[in-house]
Amino acid sequence: MKHVTIKDIAKELSVAVSTVSRAFNDKYDIKPETRDRILKKAAEMGYRPNPIARKLVQQRSFNIGIIIPEFENSFFPQVIMGAQEILYQHNYQVLIMQSNESVDLEVRNAKTLVDNMVDGLIISLSGVGNNISYYKELIGKKMPLVFFNRVPENIEASKVVFDDYKWAFFATEHLIHQGFEDILFISGADELILSKNRQRGYDDAHKKHRIPTGKKITCGFSMQDGVQIAENLISKNNIPRAILAANDACAIGMIRVFKDSGFKIPEDIAIVGFSETKMAAHISPTLTSVEQPTYEIGKAAAQLLLEQLQNKGIHIPQTIVLNGRLNVRESSVVLS
Amino acid sequence: MKHVTIKDIAKELSVAVSTVSRAFNDKYDIKPETRDRILKKAAEMGYRPNPIARKLVQQRSFNIGIIIPEFENSFFPQVIMGAQEILYQHNYQVLIMQSNESVDLEVRNAKTLVDNMVDGLIISLSGVGNNISYYKELIGKKMPLVFFNRVPENIEASKVVFDDYKWAFFATEHLIHQGFEDILFISGADELILSKNRQRGYDDAHKKHRIPTGKKITCGFSMQDGVQIAENLISKNNIPRAILAANDACAIGMIRVFKDSGFKIPEDIAIVGFSETKMAAHISPTLTSVEQPTYEIGKAAAQLLLEQLQNKGIHIPQTIVLNGRLNVRESSVVLS
DNA sequence: ATTATTTTCGGAAACGTTTCTGAAAACGTT
DNA sequence: AACGTTTTCAGAAACGTTTCCGAAAATAAT
Numbered sequence: 001m002k003h004v005t006i007k008d009i010a011k012e013l014s015v016a017v018s019t020v021s022r023a024f025n026d027k028y029d030i031k032p033e034t035r036d037r038i039l040k041k042a043a044e045m046g047y048r049p050n051p052i053a054r055k056l057v058q059q060r061s062f063n064i065g066i067i068i069p070e071f072e073n074s075f076f077p078q079v080i081m082g083a084q085e086i087l088y089q090h091n092y093q094v095l096i097m098q099s100n101e102s103v104d105l106e107v108r109n110a111k112t113l114v115d116n117m118v119d120g121l122i123i124s125l126s127g128v129g130n131n132i133s134y135y136k137e138l139i140g141k142k143m144p145l146v147f148f149n150r151v152p153e154n155i156e157a158s159k160v161v162f163d164d165y166k167w168a169f170f171a172t173e174h175l176i177h178q179g180f181e182d183i184l185f186i187s188g189a190d191e192l193i194l195s196k197n198r199q200r201g202y203d204d205a206h207k208k209h210r211i212p213t214g215k216k217i218t219c220g221f222s223m224q225d226g227v228q229i230a231e232n233l234i235s236k237n238n239i240p241r242a243i244l245a246a247n248d249a250c251a252i253g254m255i256r257v258f259k260d261s262g263f264k265i266p267e268d269i270a271i272v273g274f275s276e277t278k279m280a281a282h283i284s285p286t287l288t289s290v291e292q293p294t295y296e297i298g299k300a301a302a303q304l305l306l307e308q309l310q311n312k313g314i315h316i317p318q319t320i321v322l323n324g325r326l327n328v329r330e331s332s333v334v335l336s
Numbered sequence: 337m338k339h340v341t342i343k344d345i346a347k348e349l350s351v352a353v354s355t356v357s358r359a360f361n362d363k364y365d366i367k368p369e370t371r372d373r374i375l376k377k378a379a380e381m382g383y384r385p386n387p388i389a390r391k392l393v394q395q396r397s398f399n400i401g402i403i404i405p406e407f408e409n410s411f412f413p414q415v416i417m418g419a420q421e422i423l424y425q426h427n428y429q430v431l432i433m434q435s436n437e438s439v440d441l442e443v444r445n446a447k448t449l450v451d452n453m454v455d456g457l458i459i460s461l462s463g464v465g466n467n468i469s470y471y472k473e474l475i476g477k478k479m480p481l482v483f484f485n486r487v488p489e490n491i492e493a494s495k496v497v498f499d500d501y502k503w504a505f506f507a508t509e510h511l512i513h514q515g516f517e518d519i520l521f522i523s524g525a526d527e528l529i530l531s532k533n534r535q536r537g538y539d540d541a542h543k544k545h546r547i548p549t550g551k552k553i554t555c556g557f558s559m560q561d562g563v564q565i566a567e568n569l570i571s572k573n574n575i576p577r578a579i580l581a582a583n584d585a586c587a588i589g590m591i592r593v594f595k596d597s598g599f600k601i602p603e604d605i606a607i608v609g610f611s612e613t614k615m616a617a618h619i620s621p622t623l624t625s626v627e628q629p630t631y632e633i634g635k636a637a638a639q640l641l642l643e644q645l646q647n648k649g650i651h652i653p654q655t656i657v658l659n660g661r662l663n664v665r666e667s668s669v670v671l672s
Numbered sequence: 673a674t675t676a677t678t679t680t681c682g683g684a685a686a687c688g689t690t691t692c693t694g695a696a697a698a699c700g701t702t
Numbered sequence: 703a704a705c706g707t708t709t710t711c712a713g714a715a716a717c718g719t720t721t722c723c724g725a726a727a728a729t730a731a732t
Contacts, residue, residue, distance in 0.1 A: 282592060
């Protein structure tokens with residue numbers, strides 16, 4: 001893997017390396033003719049600038065790191081594609097790492113990325129733990145950073161989140177409108193703002209309609225989590241009339257278990273998911289779900305990051321709250 | 337973002353930088369006491385080695401690049417997780433890039449990764465084009481490289497693939513056993529070996545049972561592709577009795593269109609998917625699908641790469657063929 | 673023609689490591 | 703005590719760039 005370097009070009013043309021360097025970054029004084037001569041020769045020799053060397057001296061990389069908790073749901077991949085679209089336009093490359101829902105792996109990922117001199121970081125938390133203090137440290141060092149979706153609470157940083165309060169409220173209200181009163185709330189990890197906001201939405205919808213709230217169960221975001229909870233409910237013969245699930249995967253897991261045990265959805269149990277995976281419209285019954293604007297979340301995060309990148313750390317942390325939509329389908333509607 | 341460097345430690349302890357460096361890579365002569373002294377001081381000062389500088393001099397990075405065509409299906413994320421598991425064990429970091437099904441973006445990705453001095457590359461093709469010659473060049477330069485799933489044909493390289501021939505054969509035979517004779521074959525892009533192998537399997541199953549083969553349509557791997565083809569078939573009133581789809585996404589897209597147009601699955605049209613996405617067991621009707629061992633594909637690819645890494649380019653290209661399973665579900669079975 | 677100004681470029685330092693070369697220090701051998 | 707070995711370290715070069723500084727060449731001004 002021998003590469004052509006700037007020196008080879010310099011020697012070939014008997015100019016200084018600094019001149020060759022200037023030819024590539026026009027910002028410096030260089031005679032157009034010699035620049036063209038160098039550029040031509042470079043192309044001829046198949047020269048590609050070595051980003052590693054450049055990083056070392058410039059202390060920047062034009063790389064952005066994105067850290068996500070998991071790959072299983074299509075949610076995060078879609079957010080990434082949104083972010084990529086914006087960042088590519090500004091000549092940033094995107095490095096993706098996934099933390100497998102582990103806080104430790106997450107900070108290890110973050111550290112590798114930082115060591116590799118990414119110019120900025122876009123992060124969705126796997127959980128809350130010793131990662132927070134590390135992120136605070138990074139922010140203290142003016143590292144451009146934006147959180148999305150699963151964001152930390154007590155940290156001064158730019159964030160882009162979904163309006164979980166509002167849509168948990170609407171989703172709950174939708175179930176109430178259908179006449180259900182015993183609505184189980186499946187929450188994501190308690191420490192996430194996201195969970196708290198949904199909880200408030202759920203509570204307030206009950207308050208508005210003067211109905212006592214149902215139970216709450218804390219759960220992860222995978223199908224497996226849904227399966228476990230459903231099995232648990234069945235074994236305890238503790239079947240709610242309706243369920244507001246943590247996300248679609250969780251909802252789908254539950255539905256399968258319930259169906260296998262002879263329950264009818266929505267006749268016996270109604271259910272609403274969250275995040276609108278592509279599955280929602282295709283499973284049986286089709287799943288009512290709160291749709292999140294995944295691409296837009298990615299784009300917004302990228303844009304916030306770009307701002308920070310341009311202002312070199314001096315910026316006011318903002319939180320962008322994005323709106324969604326409730327896609328009503330079979331799983332929550334009983335015709336009476 | 338000011339970092340503690342090896343020099344700072346050297347100054348602090350008034351030793352040479354080379355000594356500090358030796359302390360971190362034991363392979364060199366250094367007195368245990370001074371090594372410990374340095375290590376302790378380094379930890380105290382919060383030193384983290386700069387991988388960029390190391391890459392520059394060592395000309396290697398302990399990074400592996402993985403390039404995939406798309407993120408939409410859970411297939412590739414799962415393969416990645418399998419590969420990660422193995423590579424992490426050997427202290428390699430994994431950098432993921434996605435090519436959006438574009439051959440051009442794919443080689444751009446590959447070049448960035450190479451420029452960033454990844455030690456090896458694991459690639460699934462977005463298509464066949466000018467990328468192939470670039471990969472041949474890389475292999476000529478002894479860059480460790482392994483292809484998986486969507487692999488190129490005329491290229492001497494390690495590959496890990498699924499036994500598409502066998503399982504296309506079985507899937508076709510399964511449909512024939514159900515009594516269907518007009519079986520539409522939806523192929524992936526023609527240039528992929530994968531497509532050719534499936535075609536052979538499909539053909540041979542027909543031969544074995546002395547049935548004339550049905551039509552073939554070439555298609556992409558997304559749900560949208562399935563939707564288009566199904567709409568096309570309907571508008572031309574050209575409805576097959578059964579379908580062997582390119583993958584689950586494609587099958588699901590078709591199913592939705594057919595159902596919306598009043599066709600019954602499997603009574604009017606039977607269908608078999610490929611790749612066993614998590615959706616398969618949950619859509620309505622549940623989808624018969626050929627299951628591929630995604631994690632194992634990732635693991636195998638990682639292992640092949642590790643071999644090359646250890647043997648420094650001297651290796652015999654091998655092709656690992658992995659086996660699968662046919663999950664028979666409602667979409668292909670008519671009770672008569 | 674002389675000087676002042678601008679344009680263009682070469683030389684060298686710097687980024688943070690690893691690694692080569694060789695020298696000093698410690699030890700052993702006779 | 704003199705010499706040979708081994709252990710331990712310091713110094714410097716190298717990796718491929720960018721960028722600072724200043725000098726030479728070209729141009730403009732007097």
